[in-house]
Amino acid sequence: MQQMATQQRDVLSSKEPPSACTLVIFGANGDLTKRLLIPSLYDLAVADALSNDFSILAIDRVQATGESWARGLRETIESFAKDPTAEFSATELNDTAWNSVVKTADYISGDFTQPELFQNLHGRLGTKNVIFYFAVPAGLFAVIAKNLGDAGLLKEGEGFYRRLIVEKPFGHDLATARQLDVDLLKQADESQIYRIDHFLGKEVVQSIMAMRFANSLFEPIWRREYIDHIEITAAETIGVEKRGKFYEPTGALRDMVPNHLFTLLCMVAMEPPINLSAKAVRDEKTKLLQAIRPLKPADYVRAQYGAGQINGQDVPAYRNEPDVSPESRTETYSAMRLYIDNWRWGGVPFYLRTGKRMKGRSTEVAIFLKRAPYNLFDRSEDMSGLANIIRLRLDPLHDIEMSFDVKKPGTGEILTLVQSVFSYDEFFGKETNVGYEALLYDCMKGDQMLFQSAEAIEAAWAAVEAINRPAETDLPVYAAGSEGPKEADALLAENGHKWLPVTAETIFSKTP
Secondary structure (H helix, E strand, O other): OHHHHHHHHEEEEEOOOOOEEEEEEEEOOHHHHHHHHHHHHHHHHHOOOOOOOEEEEEEEEOOOOOOHHHHHHHHHHHHHHOOOOOOOOOOOOOHHHHHHOOOEEEEEEOOOOHHHHHHHHHHHEEEEEEEEEEEOHHHHHHHHHHHHOOOOOOOOOOOEEEEEEOOOOOOOHHHHHHHHHHHOOOOOHHEEEEOOOOOOHHHHHHHHHHHHHOOOHHHHOOOOEEEEEEEEEEEEOOOOOOHHHHHOOOHHHHHHHHHHHHHHHHHHOOOOOOOHHHHHHHHHHHHHHHOOOOOOOOOEEEEEEOOOOOOOEEOHHHHHHOOOOOOOOOOOEEOOOOEEEOOOOOOOEEEEEEEOEOOOOOEEEEEEOOOOOOOEEEEHHHOOHHHEEEEEEEOOOOEEEEEEEEEEOOOOOOEEEEEEEEHHHHOOOOOOOOHHHHHHHHHOOOOOOOEEEHHHHHHHHHHHOOOOOOOOOOOOOEEOOEOOOHHHHHHHHOOOOOOOOOOOOOOOOOOO
16 A cells, blocks of 8 residues: 555656645446546545545435445445456555545535536535536536536636536537537536546556657657558457446447547557647647548448357357347447558558457557568568567556567577567556546646547547448347457458457567
8 A cells, every 4th residue: 555655646746736626526426436536536645646625525316415425435445455357456445545535525415407406506616626527427418517507607716717527428429529519618618628538547558658759769660661550459358237228329439439549549649749738739639630531331340249258157148238139239349440641650550449248358559560671581480470569558467568589599590589578567566546546636737638629529530420320230240258250350351460369468479
């Protein structure tokens, strides 16, 4: 615990602590609040990165008091220590840090759609700094924003701010994303709106930009002259769990591609910003997304998982999951080939894939460098396709892996493949971080660099507009626990490429 606190304090201690604020949580009893939001606030408290006057006002339909709500949260969070799938991994809670988060917590039971609730809020909040967190289904974003605006709760004054944090999905296509922006901007200024994607809060994702732009080892080769193609993968072993009602109208494309996968795409492919201001960084991300050649159906594969085995356990097909139609055509796997039409990346294919019930859990980016123009050497084994790969592994492992050829000891000029690995967890020590800590801290400080802009979100939806359509026929089926559908393999084979295996382990051979 002390080691984790020291590491997080090192990250944040170079900045002044945020000013006092009240975090108003709409959806205080939801899974997002329990699994991610409150654990992140606790981590910030451990790191001494919360104001002494920080407070929470929790709002939900369920009747409770601030004390009973906090007590229930503690029981839930302590149970995470026994759950290996939980992102919050502290084995025990620091009472001082926990109390600093919830000691002044208050609770209001109310209906988010009723103006009376917001009139009550107006009297409670006065001229405090306030962050309104929309931990609710996306269909309520515009309703809550309108009620806040009508009650005058979004008006800022001298010495105090009002900010909104909204979760993905930011619409489900270009039209709805634009409408959501219109609805939010009727009530608040763009500077008050923080569109959160927790991928950007993860240290290893943020470090991609530092790796690229702070090292002359990488930046000169980060272009079409030296890079053959790039793979971005976000694979899960879990199914839809108990989220069938959400997932059926959503699917893998809407759930993961315009946000999580395109977030990684931006970090890997954007141009260097002129500085690290929010505007400079977000402008470069927007330019990158606007340069994506609009996807066509021929560049896209979608499929649905069938029955199979995960970790030796039988699991059902997607159509047999709770709250899923037995005739569902919702994709649980999406793969695509896209091109970025700009000077740096012209002609370089980017392959993106995401899927549930895959063989392994892995979020990573693999950069395949072009091969040497002429091979002078023999090989001890046929692994030439795996040479010269830079592999950024983001989850569950946190490392950078590079593969290259060396001469095998002995007579003859024979090559063998080796690897070099830098592990964040081994070097810095593993710490509890669910991905929201830096984002919440930056919102309190008024820094939007790690948040999505309206222009970037609309550009992302525009790129997938042609493939963001319901399937007209039954989808290809891949077995749960497999590498995915054969159609995705064929998509890469058209360019002479092949997916890396979906695994958190190294795919490179050891030196004989």
